Amino acid sequence: xxxxxxxxKGPGSGNVLDARGVTMRFGGLxxxxxVDLTVDQGEIVGLIGPNGAGKTTxxxxxxxxxxxxxxxxxxxxxxxxxxxxxxTEAGIxxxxxxxRLFANMTVLENVLVGxxxxxxxGLWSALLRGPGFKKAERTSEARAMELLEFTGLAAKRDHLAxxxxxxxxxxxxxxxxxxxxxxxLLLDEPTAGMNPQETRATRELVFAIRxxxxxxxxxxxxxxxxxGLCDRVAVLVQGEKLVEGTPDVVQSDDRVVxxxxxxxxEGVPEDEAVAEVTAAEDALARNTGSGxxxxxxxxxxx
Amino acid sequence: MxxxxxxxxxxxxxxGGVLPLPPGTARLIALVGAAGTFVSTFLxxxxxxxxxxxxxxxxxxxxxxxLTLTGALLTLLFLLSGSGLRGLRWLTPGGPNSAVRxxxxxxLGVTGYTVGAIIKNLGGLINVDPGGYIxxxxxxxxxxxxxxxxxxxxxxxxxxxxxxxxxxVHSLKAPGPGRLRDMPGWVEIVIISAAFALGLYIFTFxxxxxxxxxxxxxxxxxxxxxxxVGRAGLTRQLGQLTAKHRNVTxxxxxxxxxxxxxxxxxxxxxxxxxxxLIFATVALGLNVVVGLAGLLDLGYVAFLGxxxxxxxxxxxxxxxxxxxxFPFWAAVLTxxxxxxxxxxxxxxxxxxxxxDYLAIVTLGFGEIFRIGVQNLDGDSGxxxxxxxxxxxxxxxxxxxGFNLGEEHTILGQELGRFSNYFLLMLLFTVVIVTIFxxxxxxxxxxxxxAIREDETAARAMGINAFRLKLLAFALGATLAGMAGTVQAxxxxxxxxxxxxxxEAVPPNSAFLxxxxxxxxxxxxxxxxxxxxxxxxxxxxxxxxxxxxxLLFGVALVLLMRFRPEGLIADRRKQLEFHDTGQLDVPKEDxxxxxxxxx
Ligand SMILES: Nc1ncnc2c1ncn2[C@@H]1O[C@H](COP(=O)(O)OP(=O)(O)OP(=O)(O)O)[C@@H](O)[C@H]1O
Ligand SMILES: [Mg+2]
Numbered sequence: 001x002x003x004x005x006x007x008x009k010g011p012g013s014g015n016v017l018d019a020r021g022v023t024m025r026f027g028g029l030x031x032x033x034x035v036d037l038t039v040d041q042g043e044i045v046g047l048i049g050p051n052g053a054g055k056t057t058x059x060x061x062x063x064x065x066x067x068x069x070x071x072x073x074x075x076x077x078x079x080x081x082x083x084x085x086x087x088t089e090a091g092i093x094x095x096x097x098x099x100r101l102f103a104n105m106t107v108l109e110n111v112l113v114g115x116x117x118x119x120x121x122g123l124w125s126a127l128l129r130g131p132g133f134k135k136a137e138r139t140s141e142a143r144a145m146e147l148l149e150f151t152g153l154a155a156k157r158d159h160l161a162x163x164x165x166x167x168x169x170x171x172x173x174x175x176x177x178x179x180x181x182x183x184x185l186l187l188d189e190p191t192a193g194m195n196p197q198e199t200r201a202t203r204e205l206v207f208a209i210r211x212x213x214x215x216x217x218x219x220x221x222x223x224x225x226x227x228g229l230c231d232r233v234a235v236l237v238q239g240e241k242l243v244e245g246t247p248d249v250v251q252s253d254d255r256v257v258x259x260x261x262x263x264x265x266e267g268v269p270e271d272e273a274v275a276e277v278t279a280a281e282d283a284l285a286r287n288t289g290s291g292x293x294x295x296x297x298x299x300x301x302x
Numbered sequence: 303m304x305x306x307x308x309x310x311x312x313x314x315x316x317x318g319g320v321l322p323l324p325p326g327t328a329r330l331i332a333l334v335g336a337a338g339t340f341v342s343t344f345l346x347x348x349x350x351x352x353x354x355x356x357x358x359x360x361x362x363x364x365x366x367x368x369l370t371l372t373g374a375l376l377t378l379l380f381l382l383s384g385s386g387l388r389g390l391r392w393l394t395p396g397g398p399n400s401a402v403r404x405x406x407x408x409x410l411g412v413t414g415y416t417v418g419a420i421i422k423n424l425g426g427l428i429n430v431d432p433g434g435y436i437x438x439x440x441x442x443x444x445x446x447x448x449x450x451x452x453x454x455x456x457x458x459x460x461x462x463x464x465x466x467x468x469x470x471v472h473s474l475k476a477p478g479p480g481r482l483r484d485m486p487g488w489v490e491i492v493i494i495s496a497a498f499a500l501g502l503y504i505f506t507f508x509x510x511x512x513x514x515x516x517x518x519x520x521x522x523x524x525x526x527x528x529x530x531v532g533r534a535g536l537t538r539q540l541g542q543l544t545a546k547h548r549n550v551t552x553x554x555x556x557x558x559x560x561x562x563x564x565x566x567x568x569x570x571x572x573x574x575x576x577x578x579l580i581f582a583t584v585a586l587g588l589n590v591v592v593g594l595a596g597l598l599d600l601g602y603v604a605f606l607g608x609x610x611x612x613x614x615x616x617x618x619x620x621x622x623x624x625x626x627x628f629p630f631w632a633a634v635l636t637x638x639x640x641x642x643x644x645x646x647x648x649x650x651x652x653x654x655x656x657x658d659y660l661a662i663v664t665l666g667f668g669e670i671f672r673i674g675v676q677n678l679d680g681d682s683g684x685x686x687x688x689x690x691x692x693x694x695x696x697x698x699x700x701x702x703g704f705n706l707g708e709e710h711t712i713l714g715q716e717l718g719r720f721s722n723y724f725l726l727m728l729l730f731t732v733v734i735v736t737i738f739x740x741x742x743x744x745x746x747x748x749x750x751x752a753i754r755e756d757e758t759a760a761r762a763m764g765i766n767a768f769r770l771k772l773l774a775f776a777l778g779a780t781l782a783g784m785a786g787t788v789q790a791x792x793x794x795x796x797x798x799x800x801x802x803x804x805e806a807v808p809p810n811s812a813f814l815x816x817x818x819x820x821x822x823x824x825x826x827x828x829x830x831x832x833x834x835x836x837x838x839x840x841x842x843x844x845x846x847x848x849x850x851x852l853l854f855g856v857a858l859v860l861l862m863r864f865r866p867e868g869l870i871a872d873r874r875k876q877l878e879f880h881d882t883g884q885l886d887v888p889k890e891d892x893x894x895x896x897x898x899x900x
Binding site for chain 1: 737740741743744745746747748749751752755756758759760761762763764765766767773777
C-alpha cells in the first residue's frame with residue numbers, strides 16, 4: 001500500500017506526519033536538505049542512512065529541539081510549533097539515540113514524568129491535596145504501571161533508571177514516550193547496543209505499539225531489523241532523501257548500496273572507518289578535489 | 303609475596319580487621335578498654351577547677367568526662383551486642399564492628415581532645431591528673447581492639463584494600479540491616495517518640511553547652527556516634543518505622559521541636575533556636591530551587607531581604623517610609639507577595655540561562671537588591687528604605703493580643719521573647735515543610751527533578767521547562783519572603799548588610815547554599831540539619847568566627863570529597879555519587895512518594 005516512492009501528495013490524506021522541505025543548516029553545514037517525509041496512520045516508517053546523514057537532526061527538527069532553517073512539519077494537518085514540549089503535547093513522542101533517561105529517578109517516576117502533558121494538576125492542587133489530586137495521581141500511576149507491564153519492566157518499578165541494563169533503559173525510554181499518549185512515536189536507534197534476542201523483542205514491541213494505533217518512525221542502522229519491521233523506508237544520505245519505498249525497493253536500489261559501501265571517488269562519504277582506510281589513496285586522488293569538507297560539497301549525480 | 307600472604311589470610315579468616323589480631327583477642331581488648339575508659343571518667347583528670355566543667359572530683363564525672371563516659375558506654379553496648387549478648391542484639395542489625403570502630407575512635411577523640419585542652423588551657427602536662435592519662439590510654443586500647451575486629455563487609459578477593467587508609471575505609475563499611483521484625487503498633491510509636499525525645503535531648507545539649515571545649519567535645523562525639531548508629535543499622539530501621547507511621551513521625555518531630563523552648567531556662571539559647579529556624583526555613587525554600595529544580599541561585603538571600611523589608615515597612619516602625627501598620631497576617635502575605643513578584647521579575651529574564659550563567663546572573667541580582675536598598679535613601683533615589691541605616695525599632699509582634707516581646711508563663715514555664723518567636727517560627731517551619739513535601743511529591747515536583755536531571759529530555763517529555771523553573775523560583779522566593787517577615791521582627795532592625803552574598807552571620811546566600819548542600823539536596827531534614835550546624839558552630843565557638851570563611855571553604859572541600867550527597871542523602875542522590883549496584887531497591891514496597899526521613 002505504501003509503494004509510491006514519490007514524496008507526500010497533500011495534506012488531509014490520512015497523514016499523521018507531513019514534513020515538507022525541511023532544511024537544517026549549521027553555519028556552512030547543511031545537515032538536512034529539503035527533506036519531505038510523510039507517515040500515514042498506523043504505518044511504521046524507517047529512516048536509514050550512513051552515519052552523519054542527518055537522521056537525528058531531522059528528528060530534532062520535527063520535535064522542536066532545533067528550529068529548521070526552512071520547511072514545515074505538520075502533525076495531523078496542523079503545523080507543529082518549534083517548542084519541544086508543545087510538540088509532545090500535540091502528540092509526537094520520541095526517544096533519544098544517546099539514552100536520555102532521568103537517571104536518578106526510579107523507573108516508575110520516569111514514566112510518570114512522561115504523563116506530564118496528559119495531566120493538569122498544578123502547584124495549588126499539589127499543595128492542597130484535594131480528592132482530585134489523589135485521583136489523578138492514582139490514575140497516572142495505574143497508567144504508568146500498565147506501560148511498564150507492556151514493556152516488561154513492571155518488576156523494576158522502584159529501581160533507579162541508571163541501574164537498569166542498557167536494553168531495559170531503551171525500553172524504559174519507549175515506555176516513557178508512550179506515557180505521553182502519542183499518535184506518532186519517533187524512535188532513534190532503538191536497538192543500538194542490544195543483543196539479537198533483545199532486538200527481536202523490540203521488533204515485537206514496535207508491532208504491539210502499532211497495534212494500539214500509534215504510528216512509528218524509526219531510525220536504525222540494523223538493516224535486518226528495519227527491513228523486517230517497516231512498511232516503508234526512506235534513505236537519507238548527506239542530508240538529502242535519496243530513495244524512499246518499500247523495503248524491497250530500497251534494498252535493491254544501487255544508490256543505497258553505493259551510499260552505504262562508499263564510493264570514495266565520487267565524494268560520498270561513508271563512515272569514518274572507511275574514510276580512514278582509504279585516506280591514503282584519497283589524498284593522492286583528490287588533492288585537487290572537494291578535499292577536506294566533502295559533506296558540504298555537492299555530491300554530483302551519485 | 304605480599305599479595306600471597308593476603309590471599310591466604312583472607313581465606314582462613316575471611317573478614318580480617320585493620321590490625322592483624324585474632325577476633326576473640328581483639329574483642330577482649332576492646333571490652334577491657336571500653337570498660338576501663340568508662341571507669342576512668344570517675345577519676346579526677348586535672349588538679350584545678352580552672353578547667354571548665356570541674357573534672358577534679360573522684361567518683362563524679364563532670365563536663366567533658368560525661369561525653370567520654372557516654373562514648374565508652376555506647377562502645378561497650380555495641381561491643382556486647384556484636385558478641386551476640388542476648389537482649390542487646392537489636393542494637394546492631396547492620397554492621398556491629400564498624401559501629402564499634404567509629405564509637406571507639408570517637409571516644410578516643412573526645413578523651414584525647416579533653417586532655418589536650420587541659421594541657422593547653424592550663425599550660426603544661428603537669429596539670430593532668432593520672433586519671434586523665436588512664437582515660438586516654440584506655441580509650442587508645444579500645445580503639446586498638448576495635449580496629450582488630452573483623453570487617454563487617456567481606457573483602458573482595460579480586461581487589462583487597464591496598465593501603466592502611468583503604469583498609470580503614472573498608473573497615474568502616476557496613477551491610478544494611480534487614481527488615482525490622484513486626485511489632486505491635488504502639489511499641490513502634492513509642493520507639494519513634496523515644497527517638498525524637500533523644501534527638502531533642504542531644505540537640506538541646508549542643509545548644510546549651512556553655513563553654514567552647516564542651517561544644518567541641520560534643521561535636522566530636524556526635525560526628526562519630528551518628529555514623530556509628532547508622533552503620534549499626536539503627537537509622538535505617540528507624541527509617542522503616544517512620545515511613546510506616548508518617549503522621550506519628552511528623553507529630554513527634556513537631557512536639558519535640560515545640561518542647562525545645564520549655565527546656566530552656568536561658569532566653570539566649572532560645573534565640574539560637576529561633577535564628578536556626580529562620581535560617582533553616584530559608585534554606586528549605588532554597589532547596590526547592592537548588593535541590594529539586596537544580597537551579598543554582600547565588601542571590602537567594604535577596605528574597606529574605608524583600609520579605610523582611612516589606613514587613614518592616616508595614617510594621618509601623620517609626621522610621622518606616624510608609625507609616626502604615628498591618629496586622630501580622632497581612633504583613634506576612636504582603637511580604638510573601640512582594641518576594642513572589644521580585645522572584646518572578648528576576649526569574650523571567652534569567653531562567654532562560656542554564657547552569658553557570660544562571661549562577662552568575664542570580665549572584666548579580668542578589669547584589670543589585672542589596673545595593674538598590676542601600677541607595678533608596680532619599681539622596682540617590684526615593685526615600686524608601688532609609689539607605690544603609692536600614693529600618694530600626696521594628697515593633698514587637700502582637701498576635702491575638704499576645705505580645706511576643708514579653709515574657710509569658712505557659713505550662714508553668716517562663717517563656718521569654720525568643721521562645722515566643724521560636725514558637726512562631728516553628729509554625730512557619732511546619733507550613734514550609736508541608737509545602738516543600740507536597741510540592742516535591744507531585745507532578746510538579748517530578749517535573750522539577752526531571753529538569754534537574756536532563757532538561758532537554760524533560761522538554762521532550764512535554765515539560766514547559768521555563769515555566770516550571772519560574773514556578774520553582776517563585777515558590778522558593780515566596781517561602782523566603784515569609785521567613786523574612788518574621789526575621790524583621792526578631793532582629794528589630796533590617797539593614798542592607800544583612801543580605802550580602804557572604805558574611806559572618808549565617809542567613810546569607812553562600813551559607814544558605816552551603817546548608818542545603820551540607821545537609822543534603824532535595825531532602826527536608828537535610829537543610830534543617832545543615833542550617834543548625836552552620837549556625838551553631840560559629841555561634842558556639844568564638845575562635846571559629848575569625849577564620850569562619852576559611853574553615854567554611856575547607857569544610858565544603860572535604861564534604862565534596864567524602865560525602866558529596868550531603869549528610870542526609872536523598873535516596874536518589876546517594877546512588878548518584880556512590881555506585882552501589884542494585885542495592886537501591888527497597889526490600890518492602892514503600893511506594894513512590896514515601897521517602898525515608900522526616
Ligand atoms: N548542533 C549541531 N551543530 C552543528 N552540527 C551539527 C549539530 N547537530 C548535528 N550536526 C551535524 O549534522 C550532521 C548530521 O548529524 P546527525 O546526528 O543528524 O547524523 P545521524 O544521521 O543521526 O548519524 P548517526 O547515524 O551517526 O546517528 C553531522 O555532520 C553533524 O556533525
Ligand atoms: Mg543519529
